[in-house]
Amino acid sequence: MYRRTVRRLAIVAVTAMALSAAPCAWAATTSSSTTGDAFYTYGGSAPLSSFAPGTVLNSRTLQYHIEGIATPVTAIQLLYRTTDAQGRPAANVTSVVRSITGNTTKAVSYQSFYDSLNPQDGPSRAIAGKVTLGGTIANFESAALSALVLQGDNLVIPDTEGQSADFAAGPEYAFNTLDSIRAAINSPLTGLNGGTRFGLMGYSGGSIATDWAAALAPSYAPDVNRKLVGFAEGGVLVDPAHNLKYVNGSLVWSGVIPMSLIGVSRSFGIDLTPYLNSYGLQVYSRLQNGSLLDALGHYPGLTWQQIAKPQYANPDSVAAFVEAVNRVDLGSAPTPTVPGYIAQGDGGVLEGTFANPPGVGTGDGVMVAGDVRALANQYCATGDSSISYDQYNLLSHVGAAPAWALKAGSWLNDRFAGKPAPSDCGHIPAGNSLAPERTVPSL
Template structure:
């Protein structure tokens, strides 16, 4: 999601009104304007996030440690009870690792409705982690806006789990492990809250958050079959990164994601980037390697994929290891969801919403429909990626309400076209 400059006047007043109203409607005490206490260390420097004990014999989702934490907005505290949890999860290569999630309890008690909310933090630096920004330490309006959405769900009585699904090394857009981190975050939350596995759980996420949501939905039947998942809502999905790459190449607003993806894939797959990056490409990957999306997406307007590589390569997809890594994160290749889905995307130009490819998402919906999954596919005409966020949140809230109410799922599978081919890109000879 694009981050825009945060107006500390109008913007902060709007957030204050939204959050205060949500919490008061929930019957809680009013939020208290307050300065955040002394700066804690960034997650990268915080011992809470480090775990150096063997994990091979530890069950995924096991709580390793926990601590209370504030749920606060910039200069605005709240009475919400928040717990940070370090737990065991699994990497893309099926190796044990750790991640952190934040468990948020509603003010009004009632039957537990557990929602795993996946923020679009799209980050390479630990200062962007939800577990950090949810404590009020952020100047990102996008992070604050999503936190306001979370506050709305809390006000509606949901118990909300917000995982740092990119993991401790911030491996952005890497599919299966993002899904694993989301599922294991739910497992950890149920342990912390003392909830049975029969507790109904739903998931939602937009843009970067759709990565964790969709991959969790498709891997859950074999990775976390004991969880009582009842639905998943995902909007603005990067279904096939090989199709997103040429779409954002040369873009005024999104070209900065290209070097950021190289950094992420270098971390997750061990790419030898020195073997294919141009001098310009190496310079840009060094420049973005600790930034948040709002700091790099628009930073290099007009940057092309071709500028990132040196001869004989003309694209990152010409690099065998990079092409293989991209193919490893094509959505719909790891399993079939066993729950109803809402899949949504904006359409602001003939391709998509300016960054996500509409016919890719249509193709994913069509594929799942063919496997018997109840899918609702929504395309928001004349909405770019930013504008579609609000439309998706409204549809997601309605969809989730229906899932928790036990309403039979609707589907528009009969009207969903075939979309694009989601076949892997040819892997060049090494």
């Protein structure tokens, strides 16, 4: 019965994929089922700071929705206490789907690549039935998630960006992810417990949360780190300053430049507006609540120089920018203590990114292949964990995702089974320097 139920979920997910190919047919339809949803707001009398991170503040059980359509699958949603990028207590939401086999020994923490500056686009809201254009990605991912459920995994799906949707702010992604796992264990509704082992999994925006969570777990959540079997990620954002140089002028991906600036500055309370020209301020304002689908292809050829005042044509002349990118540079973050599988495409010309900047090189259209190789080698040199690495030279960011997902699932299954983690250390080609950016004088 349960297997038939999840097969129906997979069928609906495939339908959602077909719908996503024709957004004009449904983009204007928005469910009001979670608009102004009180569940997302902590209303207790005790201050959030009085609760330990991972404490469950509220919970509810509902049907798992795809594009607003209720499926037979049940999801448990938890409002839990976590921490924002500035160290302040915050509340966030995660969704848990229990294993169809009743197994409680393993769970996959899946970090979505919903990539949006609008809190309404988070995976928990899509699961609860809200339909938005920016939430298309979270609905699309249900196809991949159904495969994990079919093989008997429990799923934990956090809203990694938090309730202010701080896109690309890696440390905050990590706190939300790690405390989501704590909440899933703490809730009596999920069936997960202290003996449950977890694997971290995420692609693209999901890789931001996955890698930062693996990196910060030993210090922020050692209790969670002890339960991790490994992390599997692909299409990885490592050094955002390099990414800006790489996508500068891209036909498709250049719209992520203002998105990233908004998300990271919002997370850390950094004001970048004094350095933007009138056009830059216009774009900055337009994308305040934008999603990836509002950015991709909407600003073909956009460059930093087009949105910055002339005297700040070099982004490294802006001290606030340098501060922001250095705070979210994985090259400066701790090394994970668990095994990892990392994959990266290097066929960016297929997605309209033709740049090959000195010291940066090429990538998959948005992520820099040399940075990812450098990070993998850094982990090999500084950690005790085994790192597996794949580079798909002829695949773009979107094209590499299916290849990564297939191997990532298999790799995690082997870690849950207790098999020794393979290692490509010593065989990964050299990458870029991941040294922090330094401020230079303005013009």
